[in-house]
Structures are given as structure tokens and as C-alpha cells.
Amino acid sequence: SAVISQKPSRDICQRGTSLTIQCQVDSQVTMMFWYRQQPGQSLTLIATANQGSEATYESGFVIDKFPISRPNLTFSTLTVSNMSPEDSSIYLCSVTGPYGYTFGSGTRLTVV
Amino acid sequence: QKEVEQDPGPLSVPEGAIVSLNCTYSNSAFQYFMWYRQYSRKGPELLMYTYSSGNKEDGRFTAQVDKSSKYISLFIRDSQPSDSATYLCAFYEQLTFGSGTQLTVLP
Numbered sequence: 001s002a003v004i005s006q007k008p009s010r011d012i013c014q015r016g017t018s019l020t021i022q023c024q025v026d027s028q029v030t031m032m033f034w035y036r037q038q039p040g041q042s043l044t045l046i047a048t049a050n051q052g053s054e055a056t057y058e059s060g061f062v063i064d065k066f067p068i069s070r071p072n073l074t075f076s077t078l079t080v081s082n083m084s085p086e087d088s089s090i091y092l093c094s095v096t097g098p099y100g101y102t103f104g105s106g107t108r109l110t111v112v
Numbered sequence: 113q114k115e116v117e118q119d120p121g122p123l124s125v126p127e128g129a130i131v132s133l134n135c136t137y138s139n140s141a142f143q144y145f146m147w148y149r150q151y152s153r154k155g156p157e158l159l160m161y162t163y164s165s166g167n168k169e170d171g172r173f174t175a176q177v178d179k180s181s182k183y184i185s186l187f188i189r190d191s192q193p194s195d196s197a198t199y200l201c202a203f204y205e206q207l208t209f210g211s212g213t214q215l216t217v218l219p
Contacts, residue, residue: 006155042118042200042211043156092155093154100146100204103155 001097004029006104013083020079021107023093024061031103034066034112037090046091049076052067115139118201118210127219131188135201135210138182144204145177147186150212151197159199160186191217 003026013019023032031050035043045067055068057062071075080087088111093104118135125131128196133147144163148156162168168175176185188195195217201210 001158004155029144032155043209066166097158099161100148100158102158102203106153108153 001099001102002095003027003093004093004102004104006093006107008107009105010108011110013057013109015084017083018081019109020077020080021091021093023076023078023104025074025095029095030073031069031096032076033094033095034068034076034078035092035103037092037106039089043084046078080109081107084089085111087111116201116203116204116208116210118213120213122214123217124216125191127191127217129191129192130216131191131195131215131217133188133199133201133213133215135176135184136182137184137203137208139203139206139208140182142182142203142205142208145175145184146202146204147173147175148200148202148209149197149202155171156200188215191215192219193217 002068005024007022012053031048033048034046037043037044045058046061047068050056050070051070051073065081067079089108094101116137146161147159149159150156162175165177165179172189174187197213198214200212
């Protein structure tokens with residue numbers, strides 16, 4: 001299955017700033033997925049990113065807050081904009097594998 | 113009703129115990145079932161997958177599916193401290209995950 005490199009692994013950010021998270025996949029994939037995992041909770045899908053088209057956002061998530069880029073079939077970024085402490089969470093990218101979904105190692109974001 | 117309910121809550125067992133983790137779901141369209149293991153500060157990793165009712169065994173791990181009852185389980189035999197992690201059930205069709213069970217195996 002694919003190997004995903006995600007960075008940064010963690011960051012502490014000031015309220016009101018933005019952070020861009022990068023995911024690099026070692027093979028070409030059609031769809032990439034971005035999740036949020038709040039402390040003690042499960043994974044919540046933020047959006048699905050296809051190369052060459054606008055990302056599709058889930059209910060409760062908007063492009064202005066979480067802009068996504070997908071410039072090619074191996075790379076995607078998620079930006080968390082105008083951050084507040086409520087955005088403190090783990091953010092994960094994922095791709096479809098032969099038997100399930102493969103995840104990056106996650107970005108642990110703390111907003112102060 | 114939540115689409116997926118996972119239990120138990122945080123679980124602490126002695127080394128060698130048999131562990132049972134469970135999820136119920138409401139969407140009858142779910143046909144492909146997965147269990148993920150997530151170590152602290154890591155992304156989830158696929159542990160087991162199955163698409164049929166019945167049992168699937170892989171070493172110390174057994175995944176069980178009962179589609180008629182909309183119930184899936186993961187059993188861990190002879191649990192080890194290295195099994196300490198959060199376990200999440202997952203459903204392929206709608207990218208849906210359970211809330212996770214944090215398991216601690218005490219040496």
C-alpha cells in the first residue's frame with residue numbers, strides 16, 4: 001500500500017494565524033482525504049481532494065476555513081485558516097489502498 | 113441514533129487476557145468492514161478487513177461480522193503490552209469511523 005509523508009508532525013500556533021499541512025504520497029492516487037481527530041474522538045472527514053478539481057467539503061467544513069490544494073496526483077495541502085483554540089486537533093491525510101485506507105502520521109496542532 | 117457506536121470505553125487488561133472490542137452500525141449499505149489500530153502520536157494503521165459475515169482470523173486477532181445484527185467485533189487473544197493502542201472500527205462505503213477504544217495491556 002501507499003506510503004504517506006505528512007508534515008509538520010506537530011506545531012503550536014498563535015490564534016488568528018494559518019498553518020499549511022502537506023501530504024506527499026509515494027504513488028499516484030486519484031483521491032486524497034483530509035480528516036480531523038479531536039482529542040478523545042474519532043476521525044471526522046473534512047474534505048475529499050481530487051486532482052484538477054475543487055475539493056468536496058463535508059457538512060460543517062468550508063473552503064474559506066480549510067482551503068485545500070491538489071496540484072498533482074501525489075501531493076496535497078490543507079490549510080487551517082484564522083485559527084482559534086477550537087482548531088486544536090490532529091489532522092490526517094489519507095488515500096485509498098487495496099484493502100482499506102492508508103493514513104499519514106498526522107499533524108498535531110495546538111492553537112494558543 | 114448514531115450511525116456507528118463503539119464500545120467499550122477505555123479498557124485496561126492484564127497481559128495474556130482476551131480482549132473484545134465491538135461496534136454496532138445502523139447503515140445496512142455497509143458491506144466492507146475494517147479495524148484500525150492507532151498508537152499514540154501516530155496515524156491509524158489498517159489491522160484487519162472483511163466483507164463477509166463470519167469470522168476472519170489473523171494470528172492473535174479475529175474479526176467477526178454479523179450483518180443481520182449490524183454488529184462487528186475484534187478479538188485479541190493473549191494480549192501483549194505492545195497491543196496498547198486505540199482501536200477504531202471503520203466502514204469503507206462512507207469513510208465512517210467508530211469513536212475508538214483505548215486499550216491498555218498491563219505487563
